[in-house]
Amino acid sequence: MTTNRSLWVFIILALITGIGLGLAYGWVIDPVDYFDLTPDTLRADYKADYVLMTAEAYRFEQDPGLAARRLAIFGTKSPSAIAADGLDYARTNGFSDTDIALIQELVTALQAWSGIQ
Amino acid sequence: MRRIPWDILLALLVPFLLGLGLGLVYSWVISPLHVLDAEPVALRVDFKDQYRSVIAAAYAATGNLPRAQARLSLLGDTDSIEALNAQAQRMLASGEQFEHADQVVALALALDENKRSTPQSGSVDNNGAPVSTPTVEFVNNIDAEPTSTATPPSLPSDVPIILTETPQTIEPQSTVNEPTPRPTNTPVPTLGAPFTLTGQETICDSNLPDGLLQVLVLNSNRRQLAGVEIVITWDGGKEQFFTGLKPELGNGYADFIMTTDTTYTIQLARGSDVALGITAPTCQTSSGEAFLGGIKLTFQQP
Numbered sequence: 001m002t003t004n005r006s007l008w009v010f011i012i013l014a015l016i017t018g019i020g021l022g023l024a025y026g027w028v029i030d031p032v033d034y035f036d037l038t039p040d041t042l043r044a045d046y047k048a049d050y051v052l053m054t055a056e057a058y059r060f061e062q063d064p065g066l067a068a069r070r071l072a073i074f075g076t077k078s079p080s081a082i083a084a085d086g087l088d089y090a091r092t093n094g095f096s097d098t099d100i101a102l103i104q105e106l107v108t109a110l111q112a113w114s115g116i117q
Numbered sequence: 118m119r120r121i122p123w124d125i126l127l128a129l130l131v132p133f134l135l136g137l138g139l140g141l142v143y144s145w146v147i148s149p150l151h152v153l154d155a156e157p158v159a160l161r162v163d164f165k166d167q168y169r170s171v172i173a174a175a176y177a178a179t180g181n182l183p184r185a186q187a188r189l190s191l192l193g194d195t196d197s198i199e200a201l202n203a204q205a206q207r208m209l210a211s212g213e214q215f216e217h218a219d220q221v222v223a224l225a226l227a228l229d230e231n232k233r234s235t236p237q238s239g240s241v242d243n244n245g246a247p248v249s250t251p252t253v254e255f256v257n258n259i260d261a262e263p264t265s266t267a268t269p270p271s272l273p274s275d276v277p278i279i280l281t282e283t284p285q286t287i288e289p290q291s292t293v294n295e296p297t298p299r300p301t302n303t304p305v306p307t308l309g310a311p312f313t314l315t316g317q318e319t320i321c322d323s324n325l326p327d328g329l330l331q332v333l334v335l336n337s338n339r340r341q342l343a344g345v346e347i348v349i350t351w352d353g354g355k356e357q358f359f360t361g362l363k364p365e366l367g368n369g370y371a372d373f374i375m376t377t378d379t380t381y382t383i384q385l386a387r388g389s390d391v392a393l394g395i396t397a398p399t400c401q402t403s404s405g406e407a408f409l410g411g412i413k414l415t416f417q418q419p
Contacts, residue, residue: 007125007128010128010129011128011129011132012132014129014130014132014133014136015132015133015135015136016136017133017136018132018133018134018135018136018137018138018139018140019136019137019139019140019143020136020140021136021137021140022136022137022138022139022140022141022142022143022144023140023143023144024140025140025141025144026140026141026143026144026145026149027144027150031144031149031150032145032149032150034155034159035159035161036159036160036161036162037155037159037160037161037164038160038161038164039160039164039167039168041153041154041155041159042154042155042156042157042160043153043154043155043156044154046155046156046157046191049188050168050171052175053171053172053174053175053188054171054174054175056174056175056178056179057171057174057175057177057178059178060174060177060178060179061174061178070167070170070171070174073164073167
């Protein structure tokens with residue numbers, strides 16, 4: 001009886017160990033590789049750099065509609081909110097003053113542009 | 118000699134393997150890690166195209182090639198120049214604005230020219246001494262633990278991208294601690310020197326459409342150029358067409374159907390030699406039957 005019970009304890013321990021190792025392998029050692037992702041999954045610094053690129057182009061093109069379309073790939077938020085997020089990131093992460101000024105200009109332009117849409 | 122307790126080992130191994138399988142199914146299928154911090158390399162193809170377009174637009178605005186190179190490297194293309202050229206073709210084929218495709222082509226050209234003008238790493242000078250290459254270096258520490266989120270070091274404004282918690286850091290070797298002035302806005306780079314007409318052949322191939330005018334546009338490195346506008350005029354008519362709309366025939370290929378008894382003048386819109394007096398030749402098949410042949414023109418940057 002006692003031998004039987006201790007065997008069941010070992011069986012359950014083996015099961016739990018297997019589950020734990022499986023989870024560790026699947027979440028830590030070799031997590032799922034993702035491809036074909038959408039831009040909203042990008043890391044914050046890449047998003048901010050994308051906003052900066054859009055701002056650089058906007059300074060030259062002066063076309064808020066085009067800038068808004070470029071930012072629209074991030075989906076859920078309005079272009080001005082996306083640009084504002086980029087501006088927040090730039091301010092708190094040591095972007096150069098020139099880059100911050102560019103993004104600020106884009107945010108202002110998109111806010112004005114949103115107002116007349 | 119003790120007997121191996123196979124029954125006990127099996128009783129432990131089976132639940133262990135069962136648990137392992139359950140754990141993997143849960144972590145890979147049922148509840149995989151959510152993607153929150155993806156890198157541009159993992160983007161879907163159409164979003165990568167959009168990313169490249171914006172890189173090209175930013176480059177057209179700033180003229181900052183190192184920054185554009187650093188950004189392009191994030192997309193993981195094996196050959197950024199080819200990727201840009203191919204994208205320009207897709208953009209033209211899908212009817213996007215020519216200006217946007219032109220920005221992409223301009224960046225490809227700038228990269229190509231920079232590649233040819235920059236000595237390769239490991240090259241040697243005339244005295245046999247190694248020549249340092251002033252290129253941007255990318256240190257890829259993807260497997261490293263993320264570092265703290267402290268404010269990044271102050272970098273020159275010319276540095277391509279500022280990253281925190283950074284699997285990828287980008288350090289320009291040639292601009293250590295020395296802020297460099299930001300480039301002023303520059304116009305979109307042009308293709309450089311005008312193209313010269315380097316070839317004009319009569320093509321008598323009955324398998325080709327009658328009166329086919331084929332145009333091939335190459336840069337000075339004999340690389341085919343996509344998105345180049347070709348202007349063809351004739352008595353009472355004018356039309357523009359572009360290279361790269363038939364990528365299966367080459368990035369720098371374009372064609373036009375000529376009609377009988379019409380004389381055409383062909384020139385590249387960006388400036389080139391003028392091919393004057395182009396008419397569809399009359400050819401004969403091996404059986405003596407006449408058909409309208411074609412002309413192949415090759416333009417190349419000197």
